[in-house]
Amino acid sequence: MNIIFYLGSMNNGGAERVVANLCNRLCDNNRLMILTSVRKPSVYYLDERIVIKSLDRLEELSSKIITKNIERLKRLILEVREFNADILISFLSEPCFRSLLVKRKIGIPVIICQRNDPKEEYKSFVYRSLMKWLYPKAEGAVFQTEEQKKFFPIKLQKKSIVIANPVADEYICDDYRYPLSRKIIAVGRLDAQKNFKLLIKAFQEFSKEYPDYTLQIYGEGPEREVLEKLITACDLTNRVFLCGRVKDIKKKLLEAEFFVISSDYEGMPNALIEAMALGIPVISTDCPCGGPAELISNENMGILTPVKNVKALSRAMECYASNHGLAVRYGSNAKKILTKVSPDSVTKRWILYIKEVYDKEKGIDNLKKNKRGIAIGKKR
CATH class of the missing domain: 3.40.50.2000 (Glycogen Phosphorylase B;)
Incomplete structure (x- = not known):
């Protein structure tokens, strides 16, 4: 499976450490890309088989926030298509927002991942409004705790899972x-x-x-x-x-x-x-x-x-x-x-959940195609 993990950067942080630990284990049987919004070097060890790219190219991005975000959305679509991704897994609020904004364009399942106290992360009116509008559109969500999960819309909770962070x-x-x-x-x-x-x-x-x-x-x-x-x-x-x-x-x-x-x-x-x-x-x-x-x-x-x-x-x-x-x-x-946190057990839970989300979405797509009289087959 071709999997993209998308987050702000691979600099110091809990989400970054989790992504590094997961990708280093998942790359044995999958093709992996870590895609970041900001061009910064990773502070964590990453297997050489993992593709690492940034939405911020070497050229300077516009300093205007709207122009910058439109450019990142365009590049996100481009990277997903060029990688021929099967699923997109986004960590933290802004990458999750962008992933769901382009979901119709990329045509693959999106899993969002919450890493902090949502009452703090979504306390602004804008962030909370975007969360309520966009997050139910995700095909899946990974939370760290049951308390965290209960903050979000019921529609999202029903297709989510709680998985602890893996220890290195x-x-x-x-x-x-x-x-x-x-x-x-x-x-x-x-x-x-x-x-x-x-x-x-x-x-x-x-x-x-x-x-x-x-x-x-x-x-x-x-x-x-x-x-x-x-x-x-x-x-x-x-x-x-x-x-x-x-x-x-x-x-x-x-x-x-x-x-x-x-x-x-x-x-x-x-x-x-x-x-x-x-x-x-x-x-x-x-x-x-x-x-x-x-x-x-x-x-x-x-x-x-x-x-x-x-x-x-x-x-x-x-x-x-x-x-x-x-x-x-x-x-x-x-x-x-x-x-609860051994890398083997946590990775196994991630693999099973990713496969469940992908298979469910693929089944829905095939059902729609079959109803239109189109032969059921691989998406691409």
């Missing part, structure tokens, strides 16, 4: 040995969604009783300066470190005594999946749209705390710091997440 192969190992490192690790983009301000304030409370611990935050983003000022104001310059991006985040995770996510909202956080797969004791805010709660589905697999609650997050850190036996047990139980 490198995290399926027994490399982690619980260290009394006194290191608390967090990973994520430095932006408002991740709410590292909450984590820093909770750590300030926590460190009054446990002054020998440090907090290391890996990631980069627009809130770096704000967070640096908060660290200084909290007198934590020798205990809280903004470490930026690193190439081998797994190596850093293996040093963690425990791992924390403090987000206000998430889809299904890959960083939490990776920490759990390694067997690291984890803490996460119980944020919408339910990803952390679906991952930490058993109270003995980690600790969930209310969103934006400094005291609750501080107490959760104290639980692990004061009871290492509890931390070890929760970390060991966290590895059970592999039954």
Whole structure:
């Protein structure tokens, strides 16, 4: 089957990581293209058999937003036709909008994929209106959580599926040995969604009783300066470190005594999946749209705390710091997440769903042709 995955870019991000992991496995038995809106190099390893193209050619696109989007729509149609694609799978709102706008022109099934809290992604009037108008036209949809799925029109829900993110192969190992490192690790983009301000304030409370611990935050983003000022104001310059991006985040995770996510909202956080797969004791805010709660589905697999609650997050850190036996047990139980997120099982679910959507649409097309007295055969 010829499959195109379409998204904004292959730069850092959860959707990008999922696409890379999936494509590297699907390319054994399928012809794959990753198509992006923006011309940026991929930060993830991609099998050399995967075709990678961008709608933004080397020539400069118009700076006018309407002209730019019309040009991207034209190029999307062209790339789908030249690749002779059987199905188009789009990630995130703008690629999904474009895919559905050209659906009649390309004549193939479109699957849309939601990756974040839809209440945040579609909170503007324009985005929500486009979603309500266009999304029911899709032949299928992949959601990360049941809570996420319930946000969308019933017509779309009925032809959708919930599939967890796959963990990368490198995290399926027994490399982690619980260290009394006194290191608390967090990973994520430095932006408002991740709410590292909450984590820093909770750590300030926590460190009054446990002054020998440090907090290391890996990631980069627009809130770096704000967070640096908060660290200084909290007198934590020798205990809280903004470490930026690193190439081998797994190596850093293996040093963690425990791992924390403090987000206000998430889809299904890959960083939490990776920490759990390694067997690291984890803490996460119980944020919408339910990803952390679906991952930490058993109270003995980690600790969930209310969103934006400094005291609750501080107490959760104290639980692990004061009871290492509890931390070890929760970390060991966290590895059970592999039954839900192993690459083999997740890829198998994707393959079955893609085939189901394609076969159903092909059957509908053939039925229409048969009713018109046209011989049933291959679409192309």
